[in-house]
Amino acid sequence: MKEFKEIAEWIEARGAVHEIPRVESLPQPGFRMDGADHVSFSTNNYLGLSSHPRMIAAARTGLERYGVGNCESRLLGGDLDIYDQLEQKLAAMKGKDTALLFATGYLTNLGVLSSLVKAGQFARIYGYRARNRHSYAFFTDEYNHVSIREGIRLSGADRLTYRHLDLDHLDSLLAGSSATSKVIVTDGVFSQDGDIAPLPDLLAVAERHDAMVYVDDAHGTGVLGASGGGITEHFGLHDERLICMGTLSKAYGAIGGFVATDRHIGELLRLTCSAYGFTSTLPPDQVYAVSEAIDIVADEPARRQRLWDNQRYFVAAMRDLPYRLVSTTTPIVPVLIGDEARTDHLSALLREAGLHVDSVKFPAVARNQGRLRVILNAGHTRAQIDRLVGVFRDNQDRFLAAA
């Protein structure tokens, strides 16, 4: 017991405990915090759907028809017809044969990546003997989300980490691997840097090494592509090597995760993935809400248009200032500050001005790579964005990132 107290006190003494703001309402993007009104430049509710009247009405219908929760797991009596309907809708959106729903996006990565390698093991229970021995290896971008790292760790398979977006490095790791099944794993949009994985190039590398590509489209689904279909639509890709993962908790404004795959992988995952079959999944109101969200994204393209207009407006204004923007291709536009203390200081000044921007620091990013991770939203007004840029402008001499 003693070591927990000792470690907790040691960490606290070094100021490593991040202060987490407690909020009194959800960002739309305006919200209440510490008894005052603030504007969030950090919410993943990109399109403002979490409070959309159609979403609330749909959730209410689900609640009234089915009750508050599903007290069974999918494999033991809890396999509601509405799960199947939503899975078909998600699969169609991603251009895949089938999809599987999970309680959260985090659980999707944990469950799918850890059980992809277990198909043969499962079949052996029934007497299957592979002609050649299978061995698996994951090739993972160093900046991938923590749930990816954890999922791969749980799989017990080899993990080879390539430098961020460095396809030559990836290529050499693939060439040096003797695994019979190779899976490249990447975020679609990287959550701390906001850049987009070059999926067509990754698929070309995968083709050369007969690998699969697993893409986590948490921040792309509903946001990227002509109709919000995500990273595959953005690049116009349909490829049997692709496994597409997404969350329902960001642009879709609800909660849950999914993976869209070809028929065989989907069938095997339904058998082998305990995070899919052996836990209670989405409550019915969330299933109704997500299904409605997919329709709203299609029916109301003006929301995505506003999101991208706001993104361009902010990037253009920031380009007149001497800050370094980590990337400028998605609604996540991190402003590099560098030193952790200065990052926190500027974040506090923004908060005093009623603007909430996440201060992202080590260990979420490398040391001295502190940044204010601005996330644009369809609901931001030009006046709100001007206020944010104004605080950056007023403080530029004090907080400029070291080059």
Ligand SMILES: Cc1ncc(COP(=O)(O)O)c(C=O)c1O
């Ligand atoms: C890239 C990425 N993958 C997965 C997740 C987990 O999603 P969820 O919050 O739905 O569990 C996140 C959440 O921040 C994310 O940014």
